[in-house]
Amino acid sequence: MYKRVLLKLSGEALSGEGGKGFSEKTLTYLVNEVKKIHQLNIKLGIVVGAGNIFRGKELKDFRIQMADQLGMLGTVINSLYLKNVFESNGLKSVVVSPIVNLPSVMPLKYDFIEQCFEAGYIVLFAGGTSNPLFTTDTASALRAIEMNADILVKATKVDGIYDKDPKLFEDAKKYDNITYEQAIKEQIKVMDTEAFSICEKNNLSILIINFFEEGNLLKAVEGENIGTKVNH
Numbered sequence: 001m002y003k004r005v006l007l008k009l010s011g012e013a014l015s016g017e018g019g020k021g022f023s024e025k026t027l028t029y030l031v032n033e034v035k036k037i038h039q040l041n042i043k044l045g046i047v048v049g050a051g052n053i054f055r056g057k058e059l060k061d062f063r064i065q066m067a068d069q070l071g072m073l074g075t076v077i078n079s080l081y082l083k084n085v086f087e088s089n090g091l092k093s094v095v096v097s098p099i100v101n102l103p104s105v106m107p108l109k110y111d112f113i114e115q116c117f118e119a120g121y122i123v124l125f126a127g128g129t130s131n132p133l134f135t136t137d138t139a140s141a142l143r144a145i146e147m148n149a150d151i152l153v154k155a156t157k158v159d160g161i162y163d164k165d166p167k168l169f170e171d172a173k174k175y176d177n178i179t180y181e182q183a184i185k186e187q188i189k190v191m192d193t194e195a196f197s198i199c200e201k202n203n204l205s206i207l208i209i210n211f212f213e214e215g216n217l218l219k220a221v222e223g224e225n226i227g228t229k230v231n232h
């Protein structure tokens with residue numbers, strides 16, 4: 001079983017697949033899935049995207065530098081939203097981010113994060129990398145390494161990495177394992193190349209799983225053979 005896990009959630013884990021905003025049904029599902037792993041006493045960090053609010057590239061009339069700042073703020077909104085939902089359901093959590101100074105957001109400090117983990121808090125890393133022109137995939141790779149995670153679990157809308165996009169091609173073939181090098185070379189779009197590259201340099205395994213399949217998160221943390229594993 002993994003002891004320190006960075007979970008990357010799509011913004012759609014809050015809205016439902018393809019949706020915008022927040023869905024009570026999806027959030028209840030999310031809380032139940034997270035509860036199953038939190039009770040194993042693992043140190044859990046979460047990076048959440050903002051596809052349910054803004055993805056920079058979707059704002060066509062904006063310069064990307066500006067649009068991405070809205071996207072990063074979207075991740076702060078989602079993290080605060082999640083903190084509230086978690087706490088209403090008995091899950092202690094803290095939001096950390098270098099990009100905003102709000103009463104419920106703490107600065108990102110390694111010693112503080114470690115104290116939170118020791119006290120059983122889920123740490124929500126908000127604000128992406130703090131820089132436009134990136135996405136929360138890259139942020140999750142950075143934060144995973146900063147928190148010394150054993151694994152980066154990307155919980156998304158597909159059940160792993162395929163040789164082509166399985167949402168577009170019915171004949172796409174799934175990989176159980178793939179190297180970082182192959183993922184980068186084949187320009188696999190399920191995760192940013194930057195994220196693959198950071199994980200490769202720091203020897204951090206990635207597991208891609210389908211978030212919307214009940215029990216998957218627990219199976220992933222327990223080391224079951226699901227999804228697609230990316231390593232050397």
Ligand SMILES: Nc1ncnc2c1ncn2[C@@H]1O[C@H](COP(=O)(O)OP(=O)(O)OP(=O)(O)O)[C@@H](O)[C@H]1O
Pocket residue numbers: 009010011012048049050051052055136137155156157158160161162163164165166167168188189190191
């Ligand atoms: N080779 C591939 N294998 C698997 N999925 C792929 C592949 N190429 C493209 N995809 C697509 O990548 C998508 C997942 O990446 P995407 O960036 O949309 O999700 P996310 O990172 O979970 O969301 P968000 O942008 O909200 O953080 C899948 O829904 C899938 O359609």
Ligand SMILES: O=c1ccn([C@@H]2O[C@H](COP(=O)(O)O)[C@@H](O)[C@H]2O)c(=O)[nH]1
Pocket residue numbers: 010011048049050051054055056057067068069070071072073074075127128129130131132133134135136137138139
């Ligand atoms: O480091 C970062 C992370 C994110 N952004 C912007 O936020 C949105 C939402 O993140 P997703 O990973 O797409 O869910 C992203 O599209 C960027 O616009 C950023 O600029 N820098």
